Amino acid sequence: MATPLTSAIMGAVSSPRLAIALAQCGGLSFIHQNNTVEEQAAMVTAVKRHKAGFRFSDINIKPSATLGEVTILLESAERDVAVVTDDGSPHGTFIGLISTDDFHPRRHNLDDDVASRMRPAADLVTAPPTVSLSEANTLIWDNRLDVLPIVDGTGALQSIVLRRDYELHKQFRNESIDAEKRFRVGAGVNTRDYRERIPALVEAGADLLCIDSSDGFSVWQSETIAYVRERYGDRVRIGAGNVVDGRGFRYLADAGADFVKVGIGGGSICITRDQKGIGRGQASALIDVVEARDAYARETGIYVPLCCDGGLITDSHMAVAFALGADFVMLGRYFARCAESPAPIVRVGGQLFKEYWGEGSNRARNVTRYDHGGGTKLTFEEGVDGYVPYAGSLYDNVDTTIVKLKSTLISCGATTIADFHRDAVLVPVSQQSFLQNTAEIQLRDLQSDTAR
Numbered sequence: 001m002a003t004p005l006t007s008a009i010m011g012a013v014s015s016p017r018l019a020i021a022l023a024q025c026g027g028l029s030f031i032h033q034n035n036t037v038e039e040q041a042a043m044v045t046a047v048k049r050h051k052a053g054f055r056f057s058d059i060n061i062k063p064s065a066t067l068g069e070v071t072i073l074l075e076s077a078e079r080d081v082a083v084v085t086d087d088g089s090p091h092g093t094f095i096g097l098i099s100t101d102d103f104h105p106r107r108h109n110l111d112d113d114v115a116s117r118m119r120p121a122a123d124l125v126t127a128p129p130t131v132s133l134s135e136a137n138t139l140i141w142d143n144r145l146d147v148l149p150i151v152d153g154t155g156a157l158q159s160i161v162l163r164r165d166y167e168l169h170k171q172f173r174n175e176s177i178d179a180e181k182r183f184r185v186g187a188g189v190n191t192r193d194y195r196e197r198i199p200a201l202v203e204a205g206a207d208l209l210c211i212d213s214s215d216g217f218s219v220w221q222s223e224t225i226a227y228v229r230e231r232y233g234d235r236v237r238i239g240a241g242n243v244v245d246g247r248g249f250r251y252l253a254d255a256g257a258d259f260v261k262v263g264i265g266g267g268s269i270c271i272t273r274d275q276k277g278i279g280r281g282q283a284s285a286l287i288d289v290v291e292a293r294d295a296y297a298r299e300t301g302i303y304v305p306l307c308c309d310g311g312l313i314t315d316s317h318m319a320v321a322f323a324l325g326a327d328f329v330m331l332g333r334y335f336a337r338c339a340e341s342p343a344p345i346v347r348v349g350g351q352l353f354k355e356y357w358g359e360g361s362n363r364a365r366n367v368t369r370y371d372h373g374g375g376t377k378l379t380f381e382e383g384v385d386g387y388v389p390y391a392g393s394l395y396d397n398v399d400t401t402i403v404k405l406k407s408t409l410i411s412c413g414a415t416t417i418a419d420f421h422r423d424a425v426l427v428p429v430s431q432q433s434f435l436q437n438t439a440e441i442q443l444r445d446l447q448s449d450t451a452r
């Protein structure tokens with residue numbers, strides 16, 4: 001991976017759309033597993049089948065929806081065009097396109113239906129799924145299109161090619177791709193239905209697996225890893241966790257985990273520490289586990305990479321995680337805020353937010369997690385359901401984060417993460433130093449400044 005960022009194994013975070021965007025930036029998503037085996041495998045397949053330049057149609061509407069509804073949809077997604085399908089789904093029958101150029105709120109009644117103003121399929125240029133990207137781009141430029149719908153023989157929408165992606169695609173020099181040039185994608189698994197889930201995910205083409213649990217120091221995880229080794233040897237790679245101390249690390253390393261994830265209770269949506277009294281400060285946990293990882297490498301010659309998971313809010317928090325010894329980080333809140341995350345955008349008091357909920361919240365549990373495997377239903381929540389400020393495009397956010405992290409490494413005289421582990425110097429900080437960060441200064445209101 002060119003970019004040491006992964007997206008959290010969460011329903012509000014790791015969807016195919018986000019996975020593709022993050023792979024384009026050189027990172028990796030772990031598709032969440034709060035669903036059936038079939039649903040999760042289909043999401044992995046969607047990422048692996050995604051041809052560069054062809055995207056899922058994510059802004060879709062039914063012909064019977066109103067112009068008012070399409071206006072809200074386009075505004076919140078910051079797009080100009082919506083695709084009209086019979087059922088408003090990404091793979092429904094293709095009916096037409098409707099853009100902000102097709103109607104005006106002062107000229108047209110916003111209660112009229114989309115069908116009354118859309119450009120119908122019969123008048124539009126489309127292409128079959130066999131079209132290559134360069135042929136698609138030729139059609140776009142020859143016909144001056146903004147959108148080229150890819151429609152199969154039955155009339156169902158497969159994907160779309162956007163004119164603006166033509167420029168964007170050239171920027172992706174660090175893409176995470178496999179030998180067949182398909183995007184790389186990870187998948188979360190649990191310690192209950194792994195005998196069904198893992199084969200389905202491997203079949204779908206998942207590049208990396210990770211056991212998704214708050215408590216990795218358990219016999220369930222050791223059994224799950226043993227199953228993978230017996231069935232696949234080293235062909236299938238699987239991480240385990242989460243742990244917060246050296247003993248937990250060693251247990252999973254001995255069990256054969258390919259990486260170990262660190263962090264209990266530090267996540268922005270986590271309430272495990274309050275609810276169960278289980279967890280540990282993220283830095284304390286990392287320091288302990290990093291020491292164990294390095295000792296393990298000296299003893300056995302096996303370096304087990306560490307993922308720092310949860311509680312990383314700012315780019316500087318990520319820098320500290322790497323300085324402490326993390327090999328890569330996992331982010332929930334960070335990616336949930338992005339346009340590409342699966343959660344809806346909501347407007348509260350003129351501000352845009354994205355919904356974000358924990359995997360241990362009631363909202364997540366509603367799906368299947370605590371019902372499968374005949375397990376007992378848990379009766380208390382370990383996560384919250386809330387809002388995070390909308391942050392726009394993942395591409396822009398990741399770009400900025402990476403520029404900052406590189407700048408931090410350079411300040412410490414390091415050009416690789418391994419150098420940074422060795423050379424970064426961490427010092428304790430007093431409360432007084434925190435206060436100095438935002439010393440006594442009244443910040444100028446930039447917005448009213450420009451208005452003037």
Ligand SMILES: NC(=O)C1=CN([C@@H]2O[C@H](COP(=O)(O)OP(=O)(O)OC[C@H]3O[C@@H](n4cnc5c(N)ncnc54)[C@H](O)[C@@H]3O)[C@@H](O)[C@H]2O)C=CC1
Pocket residue numbers: 009190191192212213214215218220242263264265266267270272310358359360375382
């Ligand atoms: N990193 C963190 O601090 C936290 C993360 N979470 C997230 O919430 C979700 C749920 O996590 P958990 O509740 O830890 O899920 P889990 O599936 O690991 O554990 C749920 C319960 O099932 C038991 N169990 C697991 N495998 C079993 C088996 N084969 N047979 C019988 N019992 C078994 C466990 O001991 C536990 O009591 C995950 O997505 C996790 O990442 C939740 C809380 C904290």
Ligand SMILES: O=c1[nH]c(=O)c2[nH+]cn([C@@H]3O[C@H](COP(=O)(O)O)[C@@H](O)[C@H]3O)c2[nH]1
Pocket residue numbers: 008009010242263265266267268269270271272273309310311312330331332333334357358359360361382383384
């Ligand atoms: O106590 C918890 N209750 C939950 O419901 C929950 N859901 C996720 N997670 C964990 O939080 C991580 C994401 O954390 P951030 O949003 O801070 O990046 C994730 O990667 C998980 O490790 C949970 N922890």
Ligand SMILES: [K+]
Pocket residue numbers: 265266267268269270271
């Ligand atoms: K927390």
